[in-house]
Amino acid sequence: MVRTVEVPAYEVTPRVEVDPRTTALIVVVMQNDFVKPEGKLFVPAAPATIPQIQRLLGLAREHGMFTVFTQDTHYPGDPEFPIWGEHCLAGTWGWQIVEELAPQDGELVLQKRRYDAFYGTPLDHELRVRKIERLIICGTVASICVHYTAASAALRWYGVIIPVDATSALHPFDMEAANRQTAFLFRGLLTRAEGVVVGTSVVR
DSSP, X not given: OOOOOOOOOXXXXXXXXXXXTTEEEEEEOOBHHHHSTTSTTOOTTSGGGHHHHHHHHHHHHHTTOEEEEEEEOBOTTOTTHHHHOSOOBTTSTTXXXXXXXXXXXXXXXXXXXXXXXXXXXXXXXXXXXXXXXXEEEEEEOTTTHHHHHHHHHHHTTOEEEEEGGGEEOSSHHHHHHHHHHHHHTSOOEEEOGGGEEEOTTOOO
16 A cells, blocks of 8 residues: 655755864665675665765764774674665675775774664774764665664764765655654754764864
């Protein structure tokens, strides 16, 4: 049955100023299995987000912002496989982060076992010891790994910023639902990659 659902209005803020000393960039599961057409769980909209994520990485690297890459990591017999099929097996090509977004020295690559990057990982600790207060979260999938990481961050009282053109979803409905939840439920800020800027009042 096909139904039409009206999406409640939400705001996409044109400009969001951040302090790189208290802001971290989280790049979520931009791995070959999700981003490349030959990947096992290809998200067709994901390749188009690479330039926007590169822009965010450039900003983070220029200003010394703490950067985290989450890496979906599974082993044979993983309980997620009955849901999604086998994907992101540790050590395989599909598990690797795409070459266009290769992490640099000093950037944290965080292996995770579920959708939420905080679940069973030291992410919260790594953020707290650096006195991080806000997270810019991008990557894929908007309604799954991005969404549950953003939700978990908000529940820990981190400010959440989602550049909508630097995230991708399996279906437009999923994208709209995730954006609406971020804006309404988490009181997060939605923007675009070019709208994320370092505040002019930041003293380096």
